[in-house]
Amino acid sequence: MSEITVERLAVAIPEVRKRKLPGRIISRITLIVLSIAFLFPFYWMVATSLKSPVEMRASPPTLWPHELVWQNYADAVTAVPFWTFFRNTVIITIFTVIGSVISNPLIAYGFSRIKWPGRDKVFYLVLATVFVPFPVLIVALFDIFANLGWVNTFLPLVVPFFFGQAFWIFLMRQFLLQIPQEIADAARIDGASELQIFFRVIMPLALPAVGVVGLFAALFAWNDFLGPLIYLQGVEKYTLAVGLTFFRSQHDVQFNLLMAASTLVMLPVVAMFFLFQRTLVEGITLGSIK
Amino acid sequence: MVAGTETPKRGRLKLGKTERANLRLGLLFISPWIVGFVAFLAYPLYYTLRISFTRFSGFGEATWIGFSNYERMLTDDLFWKSLGNTLYYSALAVPIGVVVALVLALAMNQRLREVSTYRGALFLPSVLPLFAVSFIFIALMDPIRGIFNQILGVVGIPAINWFADPRYAKLALVILAQLGAGQVALIFLAGLKGIPLTLYEAAEIDGAGAWTKFWNITLPLMTPIILYDIILGLSLGLQAFTQAYVIGAGPAGSVGNPANSTLFYVLYLYLNAFRYSQMGYAAALGWVLFILTFLLALLVFRWARSWVHYETV
Numbered sequence: 001m002s003e004i005t006v007e008r009l010a011v012a013i014p015e016v017r018k019r020k021l022p023g024r025i026i027s028r029i030t031l032i033v034l035s036i037a038f039l040f041p042f043y044w045m046v047a048t049s050l051k052s053p054v055e056m057r058a059s060p061p062t063l064w065p066h067e068l069v070w071q072n073y074a075d076a077v078t079a080v081p082f083w084t085f086f087r088n089t090v091i092i093t094i095f096t097v098i099g100s101v102i103s104n105p106l107i108a109y110g111f112s113r114i115k116w117p118g119r120d121k122v123f124y125l126v127l128a129t130v131f132v133p134f135p136v137l138i139v140a141l142f143d144i145f146a147n148l149g150w151v152n153t154f155l156p157l158v159v160p161f162f163f164g165q166a167f168w169i170f171l172m173r174q175f176l177l178q179i180p181q182e183i184a185d186a187a188r189i190d191g192a193s194e195l196q197i198f199f200r201v202i203m204p205l206a207l208p209a210v211g212v213v214g215l216f217a218a219l220f221a222w223n224d225f226l227g228p229l230i231y232l233q234g235v236e237k238y239t240l241a242v243g244l245t246f247f248r249s250q251h252d253v254q255f256n257l258l259m260a261a262s263t264l265v266m267l268p269v270v271a272m273f274f275l276f277q278r279t280l281v282e283g284i285t286l287g288s289i290k
Numbered sequence: 291m292v293a294g295t296e297t298p299k300r301g302r303l304k305l306g307k308t309e310r311a312n313l314r315l316g317l318l319f320i321s322p323w324i325v326g327f328v329a330f331l332a333y334p335l336y337y338t339l340r341i342s343f344t345r346f347s348g349f350g351e352a353t354w355i356g357f358s359n360y361e362r363m364l365t366d367d368l369f370w371k372s373l374g375n376t377l378y379y380s381a382l383a384v385p386i387g388v389v390v391a392l393v394l395a396l397a398m399n400q401r402l403r404e405v406s407t408y409r410g411a412l413f414l415p416s417v418l419p420l421f422a423v424s425f426i427f428i429a430l431m432d433p434i435r436g437i438f439n440q441i442l443g444v445v446g447i448p449a450i451n452w453f454a455d456p457r458y459a460k461l462a463l464v465i466l467a468q469l470g471a472g473q474v475a476l477i478f479l480a481g482l483k484g485i486p487l488t489l490y491e492a493a494e495i496d497g498a499g500a501w502t503k504f505w506n507i508t509l510p511l512m513t514p515i516i517l518y519d520i521i522l523g524l525s526l527g528l529q530a531f532t533q534a535y536v537i538g539a540g541p542a543g544s545v546g547n548p549a550n551s552t553l554f555y556v557l558y559l560y561l562n563a564f565r566y567s568q569m570g571y572a573a574a575l576g577w578v579l580f581i582l583t584f585l586l587a588l589l590v591f592r593w594a595r596s597w598v599h600y601e602t603v
Binding site: 006024027030031032034038041042044045048056059061062063064068076088100103106107110111114115116117119125126129131132133134135136137138139140141142143144160162163164169170192194198204219222223225226228229240241245248249250255258259262265266269270273277280281284285 | 305309312313315316317318319320322323325326327329330331333334335337338341364393394398400402405409410411412413414415417418422423425427428429430432434435436437440450454460463469472473476477480481500525526529531534536537539540541542545556559560563564569572575577579583584587601603
């Protein structure tokens with residue numbers, strides 16, 4: 001039960017016993033209908049983003065734009081300070097990823113590759129912290145960061161990630177536990193220090209898991225809303241999430257432009273999804289194993 | 291105090307040399323977590339509790355007012371409204387989410403050559419930014435410029451003014467939440483793959499049909515993962531914020547529209563903290579949310595004893 005990996009999910013498909021044709025057709029139709037239902041909102045986003053203001057007023061709305069107005073994209077990025085928001089989001093995302101891929105492997109190493117008294121009890125504490133809802137902390141965190149003079153900077157959004165996140169520590173630890181002990185022992189006999197073992201022996205083997213943590217961190221930072229909403233107060237500091245929401249409520253942004261901006265926000269995520277789909281799936285299934 | 295210090299000291303002395311070295315090394319590796327735990331969790335939690343007993347605007351001195359913030363909730367209509375909205379939303383979104391994710395997982399588990407394409411299509415929406423998905427739903431469900439009502443019209447459902455009608459706004463958010471089911475479905479799928487084929491083969495010999503196999507083998511063996519998802523979903527449901535903030539936004543920075551029907555608990559907490567300068571009250575709301583989440587999770591665990599199947603195969 002504990003070794004379910006994506007490889008097995010993928011390999012399981014070809015060597016199957018023959019199934020009756022009608023059953024396969026029903027499966028296929030069900031999957032196609034479900035896929036269309038789940039992707040349709042995004043089709044609607046793209047279609048709307050290309051409609052002219054005149055066509056936006058059509059009733060009933062047209063399913064496909066008669067005329068593709070690419071100008072909407074140029075208008076969307078000038079109607080709001082899009083590239084400022086974009087740059088801010090990229091900076092926060094990069095530092096969130098850096099902090100996460102440094103801290104979580106180190107911490108997880110301490111919870112898996114070194115045996116010390118009380119280790120597993122402390123790890124239970126790590127797991128328990130997952131159950132503290134973040135909104136509970138926002139009043140205190142804001143006050144603490146305000147006293148440090150960090151409000152309206154990226155620091156409150158980025159710095160905590162340099163100290164590990166419970167769930168990502170858990171993911172890394174799951175992975176590190178699977179690496180045989182003998183590999184490190186050999187290096188230890190050769191007189192390598194624990195840090196050398198960490199960097200030269202274990203980390204190269206754990207790169208897939210580091211990738212998972214980095215991806216999750218990037219997705220989190222790119223999609224986060226509550227954090228930036230609380231800590232960022234000047235428009236010039238806004239991320240895409242907070243900036244676009246702000247402009248929509250303040251300036252009654254047109255639907256087609258809003259959809260164009262939404263498409264642009266989603267493009268990097270979709271690109272990452274297609275590049276790293278396997279890693280993402282692996283990470284999600286890794287988290288489900290007890 | 292003096293006598294008490296003897297015991298741990300003796301306990302510590304029992305550690306061997308390598309054990310002590312390992313302890314030092316282990317603590318060194320986890321030290322970032324220890325610092326983060328104290329600075330960003332334990333202390334803020336304690337600090338929130340302290341603020342919750344004060345009147346505090348965010349600036350200047352906090353005034354100690356005892357349990358007044360907690361007493362105030364009892365007579366605060368908006369508190370009850372936001373709590374009711376959140377519980378109503380979670381009570382719908384969580385069970386529907388389990389069913390949708392289970393359906394997706396069963397579909398993803400079909401043996402088709404191109405099944406990984408469908409898996410990707412169903413999984414993709416769950417990683418896209420929620421605030422942008424919320425924008426899409428505003429456009430999609432708009433009674434004039436959206437197409438959602440037209441689609442419903444095909445199956446004979448009359449037009450609904452989703453985000454202007456207090457009866458339907460939360461329902462729309464429940465529908466929106468289902469786009470995230472792909473991620474849970476992957477976890478369920480891993481569970482489905484872990485069920486030994488021999489169980490199904492044995493059932494087939496006994497003449498069991500597809501439904502019997504699902505009801506007597508698949509579902510019981512999936513219950514531990516379903517429980518995990520209910521706990522996780524409940525915790526996230528109680529924290530729901532982004533979609534309510536984006537979709538319930540109205541003119542002049544108002545939120546919770548229409549008629550406070552999307553005023554969720556965390557949204558109300560946010561308003562008190564950052565718009566009304568009621569940091570003390572917001573802190574109290576935070577602690578109530580913490581306790582509520584904990585109690586509901588406990589309740590689900592107790593209830594689960596009657597239906598979760600813990601035998602290992």
